[in-house]
Amino acid sequence: MNPYGGFPLLSIIVFLPLVGALIILFINKKRVEPIRVIALLTSLVVFALSLPLFFNFDSSTHELQWVEKKPWIPQYGISYFVGVDGINLLLVLLTTFTSVLAILSSWKAITERVKEYMILMLLLETGMLGIFVSLDLFLFYIFWETMLIPMYFLIGIWGGPRKVYAAVKFFLYTMAGSVLMLVGILWLYHIGGGTTFNLFELLKVPLTGHQQLWLFLGFFLAFAIKIPMFPFHTWLPDAHVEAPTAGSVILAGVLLKMGVYGFLRFCLPLFPDASVEFMPIISVLAIIGIIYGALVSMVQPDLKRLVAFSSVSHLGFCVLGIFAFNLLGIQGSILQMVNHGLSTGALFLLVGMIYERRHTRMIADFGGLSKVLPLFAAFFGIVTLSSIGLPGLNGFVGEFLILVGSFLYRPLYAILAATGIVLAAVYMLWMFQRVMYGELDKPENRALKDLSLREITVMVPIIALIFFIGVFPRPFLRRMEASVQHLILQVESKKSQEPLYVEKMRERIKEFFLNNEASTD
């Protein structure tokens, strides 16, 4: 279970950023440079520590690895319970990786209140990591809410002109969903006899169809808002546009994945009947999201908004893959989460770099940038192609697996979703053309400087991964296979053979009306 004996590697990874934040707390806020360096070093160390998770991961088993389990508030059955398996392994790495890039990208962009900024960034990292590794529902919920606060301030303090609106909208919207989930967690705890919040104990609690329905909806809403799925997506463009670059990167790279992860970790195994029952509806919502996000993205005049709506489309693919409910769909979906984190994160980084130079994000203000920014153009081009899902780059592998998965489930869904791939080419290439191609006719753009060494350092690892996953995705896919297989088995075996509760309700409604008729007679 734990290759390093009792060594609490996972806890160190999760809480090291917090330690870094504490250290920064004691530095004079005028000494900006040491603050930045400490923040960067912390995130780098965390990333380095998370690498053994990947390289020493035993991909032959679905069992949890690096498990740590200690009672925390024993009288309520709350424990500190963390662990890694094939489902969250890549997301943990994605988080530690993205955090480094986010901090590095804020080097020049953030000049005010650097101390507070870096503290919040590190707090955010702890929160995000906590969410992905917690296996105790109470612990999970605490991290889930903790993470909201730094993000709220990141948008609200360092954001753009409408930052307060965006921050409040983001906070309240996600909060509304989380509260329902909290009710769900507490109810589940109650049904389970009020003795434990441990996910694996709760999995054994038998639930009636009726209970599953309401619990599922509670969890679903929280996750659906977080993803965000259509029609709960309107907080996302505002948050993205107003957030500072690093905020957008984290938002796209990690935050949006929490909802999808939540489906996998909680909704499917806890409420299998309800999940199966809602498969068609959720799939349809996902498909609407794919097409809708793409169409709206096509007509955006603002680069960041365009990328934000493209996220709605991409995340639609992730959800579709999960609710195809087979090995291909779910593995594709997990890989696609990583891919989206890389390519969309990179897109936000690039938009941020150009914003730092020109202080505008309007597509109409650009044109012909390839001439003055050849290196930028090369990176931007590769990331654009990754986002379009060009075979040989990372995006393709995930998208294609998802589509095959959903084709096996229902061909019509795959056909509809695949139109999203055509549309992706439309909106991305059109955007690329308007920004990079054409004549360099705006005088302000003539003197732009190409990427600096720091900016190249930020981009190169992403580009390398984009190619690597595209050409050689096996190391990633292999590590999730056992866990995903186990998940599917788990749900299949737990699924009740009784008539489904929706049918039961239909009958009940029928009975109700019949009785009423009888009584009026």
Added chain:
Amino acid sequence: MLDYIWLVPFLPLFGFVINGLFGSRLPRRVVGIIACSTVGLAFVISLTAFFVLPDQPVPDKVLYSWIKVGDFKADFAFQIDPLSIIMILIVSGVSFVIHIYSIGYMHGDPGYSRYFTYLNLFVCAMLLLVLANNFLMMYIGWEGVGLCSYLLIGFWYERKSAADAGKKAFIVTRIGDFGFALGIMYIFKTFGTIDISEVMHLAQGRFEVGAPILTAITLLLFLGAVGKSAQIPLYVWLPDAMEGPTPVSALIHAATMVTAGVYMIARCNMIYSLSPTSLMVVAVIGCATAIYAASIGLVQNDIKRVLAYSTISQLGYMFMACGVGAFAAGIFHLMTHAFFKALLFMGAGSVIHALAGEMDIRHMGGLRRYMPTTYMTFLIAALTIGGIFPFAGFFSKDEILWRAFEQNYILWAIGIITAAMTSFYIFRLVFRTFAGETRVEKEKLVHVHESPRVMTIPLVILGIMSVIGGLAGVAKAFPLLGTSRFFSEKLNILRFLEPVTGGHHAEGSEAVGLERWLMLASLLIALVGIYIAYQFYVRNPQLPKRLARSLRRTYKFVLNKYKVDELYDFLFVNPAKKFSVFLWRIWDDSIIDGIVNGTAGFFKVCGRIGRRVQTGYVQTYILLIIIGAVIIIWYCL
């Protein structure tokens, strides 16, 4: 030797990486040498592979396992059989010649190293496409060549028209790729594998002729071919693709990439053969495209656009061949077309080069005196595409027409009318460009010159191939040559491809006589086309103008390419844009966000009303307490 087949696509890839990373800092000469030598080496290896290819099937060469999830497996592996060997020969050979030509054509362009980087990547992707042993790897090449086409069409990206054309090409072909991808998924769902030869064998064992599943799969795959090979209704990107540098048009948009669809159908011939409906669709689309594109080519004035429509039309022939089950004939025509069409484009490029970018044939004429080599090779290519004996096009086109005739007289009739149109429009080009008095502006005429050796030698090479290439497919019915065992057995490409495409039998002596008559007919009709062009553009130059005037409406309509672009804009592009703006402005901003903000507003209003109660005056609170108490007491009573 065959174990090193992976080098064929990887050598150009190597060139791409080197030139892509360091090209801008290397001297031009080195960039050119790297680009050309990698492709040249690939050609040498292909040639060696051709000679050592054994008669027995060769097992696939697996490089590594690319994707593996559950039952879904896609290896990075190469299939070696006569078809893939022929294809890598054509691709690497023609690419090599065009690479050399490009050194001359692109010299002095500021994007020199970028050009060769893209071109090498293209060759790599195209070779992967034809060597792939499974559909997903083929799809890598398929989209990879699309990407390079996009990059190279938009090579001069400062020009909006070029950038637009590149984007259009990518998007329109992606609509086809959408079908191809779904076809792959359907194949996996049906057969549980995406290995091409496995699928072919399973299909034969498992399905009857006319099984609906196979029809669906083959039609989906064909949608991919329609996009990539520019057939009706997705052909609209190819004429615009002429915005790219001319060698690119020669390589990508004539000789190789656009023929990928034909290759794919030939590769999947076993499942197509099991599905007569799909074959009919392929034949009808091919046939319709052939005559339709040829008709547009009759009146265009841009030298490259005429060639572009000619390419679409010739691709139609190839699909017609596949549609009547003559897959090998389709590949044969693919090969000869690669020679003569690349030659035509390169000849046109040579002219454009000499005239400093002029592409309008109304401003050319009389160039044969100034550019003799270009003229001669262009003439050879024109005779070849026109289907004149003994040039290559005669043999390959007749093979297709004969097989079409066996199946369906209408297909044959349309094919032969198209042949007449073909020889007319191509000789219109020849006469307008090279014959008669020159119409080139004075100041340009001073600079007109024959192109440098580096450009003319490739022309000569392809010219030779256009002359002798047809000998690789001499029909049995052909007098003298056909009876020779050397031509009908040894050198015969159709025989060579038989292990992949299956054989063709049923040739009695009666059929031989008929085939000879048909050959004569198509030769005559081609000559008629040339004669009319001669009358129109050499003897009687006023005639076409008068004709255009008397049929002005029709002429305009055809000149404007039947206004299909406008129709697509009206039907698809504009509504999509409007609908998207509606979704964004009305649906997203007003309705959904209205509800979201409305909810927040509702609570705000509630708060504002509730706040009124908190006045801070003790009297109010006491009053409220009393009212509350009264209500409670009243309720209890």
